[in-house]
Amino acid sequence: QFPEVESVVNKAGRADTxxxxxxxxxxxxxxxxxxxxxxxxxxxxxxxAARQVRFLLGALEERGYVHRADADERDALINDATMAALMQxxxxxxxxxxxxYREFEMELGPLLTRYAVEDTLRRFRAAGLLRWPDGVExxxxxxxxxxxxxxxxxxxxxxxxxxxxxxKVTQAVTQRLAERQILTVAPADALELRxxxxxxxxxxxxxxxxxxxxxxxGEVLKALEKRRRQLWIERIHKRINxxxxxxxxxxxxxAALEELGRAAQARRHLLHNAVHGAAYxxxxxxxxxxxxxxxxxxxxxxxxxxxxxxxxxxxxKRLVLWQRKGGPxxxxxxxxxxxxxxxxxxxxxxxxxINRVDMLSTGVRTQIGIKVFGPDLDTINEVCKQxxxxxxxxxxxxxVIAEPFMGKGYLEITIDRVKAARYGVRVGDxxxxxxxxxxxxxxxxxxxxxxxxxxxxxxxRDFREDEQAIKRLLVTRSNTGESDRPSADRRADxxxxxxxxxEAHEAAPWHTADGRTALQIPLAQVADVRxxxxxxxxxxxxxxxxxxxxxxxxxxxxxxGFVEEAQRVVAEKVRLPEGVHLEWSGEFEHQMRAAKTLxxxxxxxxxxxxxxxxxxxxxxxxxxxxxLAVPEALAGGVFFQFLFPKITHGWSxxxxxxxxxxxxxxxxxxxxxxxTGIIMLVYLRExxxxxxxxxxxxxxxxxxxxxxxxxxxRLRPKLLxxxxxxxxxxxxxxxxxxxxxxISAMALPVMGGLLIADEVVDxxx
Numbered sequence: 001q002f003p004e005v006e007s008v009v010n011k012a013g014r015a016d017t018x019x020x021x022x023x024x025x026x027x028x029x030x031x032x033x034x035x036x037x038x039x040x041x042x043x044x045x046x047x048x049a050a051r052q053v054r055f056l057l058g059a060l061e062e063r064g065y066v067h068r069a070d071a072d073e074r075d076a077l078i079n080d081a082t083m084a085a086l087m088q089x090x091x092x093x094x095x096x097x098x099x100x101y102r103e104f105e106m107e108l109g110p111l112l113t114r115y116a117v118e119d120t121l122r123r124f125r126a127a128g129l130l131r132w133p134d135g136v137e138x139x140x141x142x143x144x145x146x147x148x149x150x151x152x153x154x155x156x157x158x159x160x161x162x163x164x165x166x167x168k169v170t171q172a173v174t175q176r177l178a179e180r181q182i183l184t185v186a187p188a189d190a191l192e193l194r195x196x197x198x199x200x201x202x203x204x205x206x207x208x209x210x211x212x213x214x215x216x217x218g219e220v221l222k223a224l225e226k227r228r229r230q231l232w233i234e235r236i237h238k239r240i241n242x243x244x245x246x247x248x249x250x251x252x253x254x255a256a257l258e259e260l261g262r263a264a265q266a267r268r269h270l271l272h273n274a275v276h277g278a279a280y281x282x283x284x285x286x287x288x289x290x291x292x293x294x295x296x297x298x299x300x301x302x303x304x305x306x307x308x309x310x311x312x313x314x315x316x317k318r319l320v321l322w323q324r325k326g327g328p329x330x331x332x333x334x335x336x337x338x339x340x341x342x343x344x345x346x347x348x349x350x351x352x353x354i355n356r357v358d359m360l361s362t363g364v365r366t367q368i369g370i371k372v373f374g375p376d377l378d379t380i381n382e383v384c385k386q387x388x389x390x391x392x393x394x395x396x397x398x399x400v401i402a403e404p405f406m407g408k409g410y411l412e413i414t415i416d417r418v419k420a421a422r423y424g425v426r427v428g429d430x431x432x433x434x435x436x437x438x439x440x441x442x443x444x445x446x447x448x449x450x451x452x453x454x455x456x457x458x459x460x461r462d463f464r465e466d467e468q469a470i471k472r473l474l475v476t477r478s479n480t481g482e483s484d485r486p487s488a489d490r491r492a493d494x495x496x497x498x499x500x501x502x503e504a505h506e507a508a509p510w511h512t513a514d515g516r517t518a519l520q521i522p523l524a525q526v527a528d529v530r531x532x533x534x535x536x537x538x539x540x541x542x543x544x545x546x547x548x549x550x551x552x553x554x555x556x557x558x559x560x561g562f563v564e565e566a567q568r569v570v571a572e573k574v575r576l577p578e579g580v581h582l583e584w585s586g587e588f589e590h591q592m593r594a595a596k597t598l599x600x601x602x603x604x605x606x607x608x609x610x611x612x613x614x615x616x617x618x619x620x621x622x623x624x625x626x627x628l629a630v631p632e633a634l635a636g637g638v639f640f641q642f643l644f645p646k647i648t649h650g651w652s653x654x655x656x657x658x659x660x661x662x663x664x665x666x667x668x669x670x671x672x673x674x675x676t677g678i679i680m681l682v683y684l685r686e687x688x689x690x691x692x693x694x695x696x697x698x699x700x701x702x703x704x705x706x707x708x709x710x711x712x713x714r715l716r717p718k719l720l721x722x723x724x725x726x727x728x729x730x731x732x733x734x735x736x737x738x739x740x741x742x743i744s745a746m747a748l749p750v751m752g753g754l755l756i757a758d759e760v761v762d763x764x765x
Contacts, residue, residue, distance in 0.1 A: 064275030109154025396557035626677035633673035636756025637749030669753030
């Protein structure tokens with residue numbers, strides 16, 4: 001459903017182990033995205049959308065469709081209409097982009113098949129392996145090969161290029177050429193990769209170092225990948241993005257008109273007091289009918305179609321569409337989560353590898369998990385729901401889920417002992433029948449050599465497939481014989497005839513049949529059979545029943561700080577029953593351990609820097625002077641940590657949160673800051689030593705000239721040091737590949753500290 005998604009693979013869980021954390025009630029979906037350069041521009045920024053809605057509202061007020069409201073109500077109206085219109089806009093643009101992507105994939109199959117055939121022929125021609133007989137044209141043969149191979153491999157080449165498919169295509173081309181006697185060598189020899197000697201030697205050396213061996217099909221695959229990406233980029237930038245732009249202008253303007261009307265209807269006086277408010281209200285009703293696929297009056301829409309066309313032109317001049325932002329801080333994941341919501345299911349978004357790592361280290365599939373321990377399932381379930389409700393309002397909380405206990409049907413059979421006694425059936429007979437019918441019972445063993453195998457008897461599936469079939473199971477009353485006759489008969493044999501009252505009382509259970517006669521009774525007559533809802537899985541830890549409340553933290557919040565706030569909120573709002581306690585677990589545990597370590601390492605680093613400076617220059621004041629750059633580097637790192645996300649993602653973006661990578665970057669920033677101070681101090685000392693030292697400097701003006709001379713000589717090494725550091729840090733700062741979020745976070749405080757601390761050194765030293 002998303003043009004940015006390349007493929008999705010689903011896996012239904014069948015285990016719940018640390019290496020495969022997938023219980024029965026979970027379905028894993030692995031989502032693979034296209035390269036970001038192949039994402040369409042289909043996103044309208046909220047501020048741009050709100051500006052257009054405000055412009056539309058002004059036009060509607062001027063034409064008398066909406067009564068002018070006060071400032072606060074007007075802002076609320078614009079905000080509500082903008083949010084609703086953006087939802088319509090996103091859906092329209094997403095569907096249009098997806099349709100165009102699918103259409104191009106269908107076109108791409110024959111194009112890539114032709115390119116694979118032509119590239120194979122080109123390589124054969126360059127190697128001198130082709131000899132075209134009279135009457136055989138290369139273009140005709142190429143067209144025939146494309147016609148033959150496109151239905152077989154075109155779909156795979158357009159969606160997912162694989163070496164296996166390219167190998168089959170090259171083999172088919174080679175076989176066709178050999179059959180037409182066009183190849184001058186055997187097909188196997190033709191598919192051998194031919195290279196010049198220097199290239200062959202270089203490839204042998206690279207193979208020795210561990211790179212993959214080059215093959216003919218592999219080189220064709222590389223050419224196909226390059227051509228495929230080139231065709232995609234050309235189609236997206238030259239056609240799809242422009243079509244999305246044209247459609248976006250129309251779609252958002254119309255959606256804004258519609259949603260402004262709905263928002264005004266909710267505030268009835270805005271339409272009731274307007275001159276043409278009734279016409280605007282009818283427009284909203286007819287648009288709703290049209291959207292739902294019902295018959296509508298086109299004449300009611302005509303004035304607003306003309307209004308839309310009039311308002312589209314100024315909007316198109318300032319409209320800018322953007323790509324979706326990927327990653328945990330981007331908006332693509334939020335859109336996917338909203339679209340794929342299903343009743344009764346909750347979504348947890350994570351990475352496949354980190355999911356396994358978290359399960360191995362913490363037992364939780366998300367960033368944070370609250371383990372609820374208690375004496376029984378009902379109590380634990382109730383506390384989990386309370387914790388879930390307490391956590392959801394906390395800023396930054398995402399995917400808050402109390403794992404459900406119930407949801408699986410169980411067959412419950414309750415024996416009615418009174419009814420069983422009335423029929424003279426033993427409880428043991430009923431239990432034997434249930435065991436044999438449902439679970440099976442071992443009746444004997446077979447011996448085959450030195451192996452013994454049990455023989456189990458069990459009812460056929462037709463007799464136990466549902467609740468009604470089980471109710472019809474026949475319970476056989478065993479033939480009790482003489483020993484199980486009623487006690488009244490035995491007493492009569494010993495003491496004489498029994499009284500009539502005693503006889504009637506003792507004989508009552510035997511009215512249905514003679515005690516010596518076998519009797520078969522439906523199970524429903526002596527037991528209550530029903531399906532009850534029970535836990536899908538009973539989880540325990542350290543001998544106690546346990547359940548989870550899992551959640552993730554939005555990218556703009558520090559996980560450790562969030563946990564501290566969540567613990568306070570849960571302690572305040574959730575009252576734990578007796579025997580229930582909570583344990584907090586998850587990814588944040590690693591950060592807490594790292595934070596404890598940093599409490600020791602960070603002061604130790606500062607002390608070590610100071611000691612090294614003192615031992616180097618043997619001067620306490622000089623060491624303190626150079627250490628002045630450290631707090632300024634800290635300030636510069638914090639400033640850049642606040643500013644950089646706003647530069648890259650917009651001014652509304654939150655600051656970069658404090659993480660372990662950020663703190664490691666600060667340690668590096670402290671070292672870089674003192675390094676700049678060292679360079680400055682070295683050149684100042686050199687300039688003073690040239691004049692014979694401080695004792696031979698006779699005036700303040702001479703000292704000032706020495707300082708200026710040292711600063712001037714220091715300029716070149718300073719620029720070289722800073723330039724090298726900035727050139728090295730820039731790729732790290734803007735990295736977006738695997739591990740980019742860690743590398744970029746480490747570079748942030750270093751870059752900020754380097755720039756700010758250097759200015760401090762210039763001023764104070």
